[in-house]
Amino acid sequence: MAEARRRPEPVEPGNASDLLxxxxxxxxxxxxxxxxxxxxxxxxxxxxxxxREAEASGWELSAERRRGx
Numbered sequence: 001m002a003e004a005r006r007r008p009e010p011v012e013p014g015n016a017s018d019l020l021x022x023x024x025x026x027x028x029x030x031x032x033x034x035x036x037x038x039x040x041x042x043x044x045x046x047x048x049x050x051x052r053e054a055e056a057s058g059w060e061l062s063a064e065r066r067r068g069x
Contacts, residue, residue, distance in 0.1 A: 047069035050069060051066075051069060
């Protein structure tokens with residue numbers, strides 16, 4: 001069985017030295033991973049916009065279109 005990852009201890013607000021120490025538990029994203037993450041977030045924000053616009057306008061989106069968003 002794989003060993004469970006240890007969760008970092010909660011950090012009190014304003015204690016930057018402890019906060020900086022929590023990075024050892026979470027590897028940083030590579031530049032390529034950052035770009036991919038931003039693209040996915042942007043797509044989600046745009047999909048949310050389209051869904052809200054359709055709802056406000058009374059448009060009926062097909063199930064296929066909704067899944068595509």
